[in-house]
Amino acid sequence: MTGTTSHARLLSTGNGGSRRAREIRPAGATGASGAFAWLLIVSGGLGALASFVITIDKFQLLQDPQFSPSCNLSPILSCTSVMKSAQASVFGFPNPLLGLLAFPVVIAVGFALLAGARFRRWFWLGLNAGTLLGAGFCMWLMTQALYQIGALCLWCCLAWAATIAAFWYTTVHNVRHGIIRAPRGVVAGVLEFHWAVPVTWYLTIVVLIATRWWDYWQTLL
Numbered sequence: 733m734t735g736t737t738s739h740a741r742l743l744s745t746g747n748g749g750s751r752r753a754r755e756i757r758p759a760g761a762t763g764a765s766g767a768f769a770w771l772l773i774v775s776g777g778l779g780a781l782a783s784f785v786i787t788i789d790k791f792q793l794l795q796d797p798q799f800s801p802s803c804n805l806s807p808i809l810s811c812t813s814v815m816k817s818a819q820a821s822v823f824g825f826p827n828p829l830l831g832l833l834a835f836p837v838v839i840a841v842g843f844a845l846l847a848g849a850r851f852r853r854w855f856w857l858g859l860n861a862g863t864l865l866g867a868g869f870c871m872w873l874m875t876q877a878l879y880q881i882g883a884l885c886l887w888c889c890l891a892w893a894a895t896i897a898a899f900w901y902t903t904v905h906n907v908r909h910g911i912i913r914a915p916r917g918v919v920a921g922v923l924e925f926h927w928a929v930p931v932t933w934y935l936t937i938v939v940l941i942a943t944r945w946w947d948y949w950q951t952l953l
Contacts, residue, residue: 760852760853761850761851761852762850762851762852762853762856762909762911763845763848763849763850763851764845764905766845766846768845768901768905769842769843769845769846770842770846771842771897771898771901772838772839772841772842772845772898772901772902773838773839773842773843773846775838775894775895775897775898776835776836776837776838776839776841776842776894776898777835777839778890778891778893778894779831779834779835779838779890779891779894779895779898780831780832780835780836780839781890782828782831782887782888782890782891782894783828783829783830783831783832783835783891784828784832785887786811786815786826786827786828786831786885786887786888786891787826787828787829787832789801789803789811789815790815790820790826790828793812793815793816799812800812801815803885803886803887805886807883807948808882808883808884808945808948809883809884809885809886810883810884810885811885811886811887811888813881813882813883814877814881814883814884814885814888815885817876817880817881819873819876819877819880819881827873828891830869831891834862834866835894837862838863838898841859853911856902856905856906856909856911857906857911857912859902860899860902860903860906860911860912863895863898863899863902864899866895866898866899867895867896867899870891870892870895870896871892873888873892874892874937874940878940878941878944879944884941892937893934896930896933896934897930900926900929900930900933901926901930903922904922904923904926907919907922907923908922908923
C-alpha cells in the first residue's frame with residue numbers, strides 16, 4: 733500500500749509538473765532559433781556601438797567646434813558635415829540617442845531568446861513594427877546624406893546596415909512561424925531566398941553612393 737501510494741504521488745507530481753510547464757509555455761507563444769537570436773545580438777551590438785561613438789563625437793563637437801572626429805576621412809566621408817546638419821537632430825536632440833535606446837532592446841531580446849524565452853504574437857509584431865520604423869528612418873537619413881547634406885558618416889552607415897538586418901530577419905522569423913500570414917508560395921520564397929532581400933538592399937545603397945559621387949571616386953583611382 734505504501735509503495736502504491738508513493739507511486740501515485742509521483743504520478744501526481746509528474747502531471748502537476750507537466751501542467752506547470754504548459755503554464756510557463758502558454759499557447760500562442762513563439763520562440764526562435766539560436767541563429768536568429770545571435771543575429772539580433774550582433775546587429776543590436778553593432779548599432780549600439782555606432783550610436784555610442786556618434787553620440788560621444790557629437791558632444792565633443794558641441795564643446796569644441798574645431799573638433800574633428802576620427803571618421804572624417806575626406807570631403808565626402810565627413811562625419812562633421814553630417815553631425816552639423818539639421819537632419820542630425822530631427823526630433824530636437826541628436827538622432828543617435830534613439831539608437832542608444834532602441835539597440836539595447838534588440839540585444840536584450842536576442843539574449844532572452846537564447847535563454848529560451850517565448851513571446852506572444854503581439855510582441856513579435858511590435859518588434860517587427862519597431863525595426864521597420866527604424867529601417868525607414870535610416871533610409872530617409874540616407875537620402876538626406878546623399879542628396880541634401882552631400883556627405884556620409886561611416887558610423888551612420890554601420891547603424892543603417894544593422895537596422896536593415898534586424899528588420900528583415902525579424903520579418904523572416906515572423907513569416908516562418910505564421911505570425912505574419914502570407915500565401916504558401918510567398919512563405920516558401922522568403923524562407924528559401926531569405927538572403928536575397930538584404931543583399932539587394934545593401935548593393936542598392938552601394939550603387940546609390942557610387943553614382944552620387946562617381947566623379948569623386950574616379951579621381952581616387
